[in-house]
Amino acid sequence: MSQILGRVTSIVVVIALLLDAAVDLFAPGMLQAEMTAVQFPPHQAFTLGIVVAACAALYAVPTTAIMGAILITGFLGGAICAHFRVEETLTAPQILSVVLGVAAWGGLYLRDIRLKELLPFRR
Structure with missing residues (x-):
């Protein structure tokens, strides 16, 4: 049962990341205000889209899922930091x-026995 929940959670994470990547890649104009607000040049949206898509792809493949989760966590941490840098705290993107970072690791933990062995939770 936990593996099914882990797979469903992981699928939701991948879909969310791919939707974000699609907006970055195909509709960067929608992000212009947000990119400017966090002091990133709007033309970098395309590059961010490629990075997010690559992270999602690595996370979706079982043999590279742990590397994908590490990269996703780093990317999301950077997003949080970008908002802190412009004095935005507890905003929706943060x-x-x-939530997405916790879901990525939670889904991976539930579906991958190797991670359960590495990080056992004890009662």
């Missing part, structure tokens, strides 16, 4: 980044 909260979503935390």
Whole structure:
């Protein structure tokens, strides 16, 4: 049962990341205000889209899922930091980044026995 929940959670994470990547890649104009607000040049949206898509792809493949989770966590941490840098605290992007990061690791933990062996939770 936990493996099914882990796979479903992981699929939600991958879909969310791919949707974000699609907006970055195919509709960067929608992000212009947000990119400017966190002091990133709007033309970098395309590059961010490629990075997010690559992270999602690595996470989706079982043999590279742990590397994908590490990269996703780093990317989301950078997103959180970008908002802190411009004195935005507890904004929707920050909260979503935390939730997505926890979901990525939670889904991976539930579906991958290797991670359970590495990080056992004891009662």
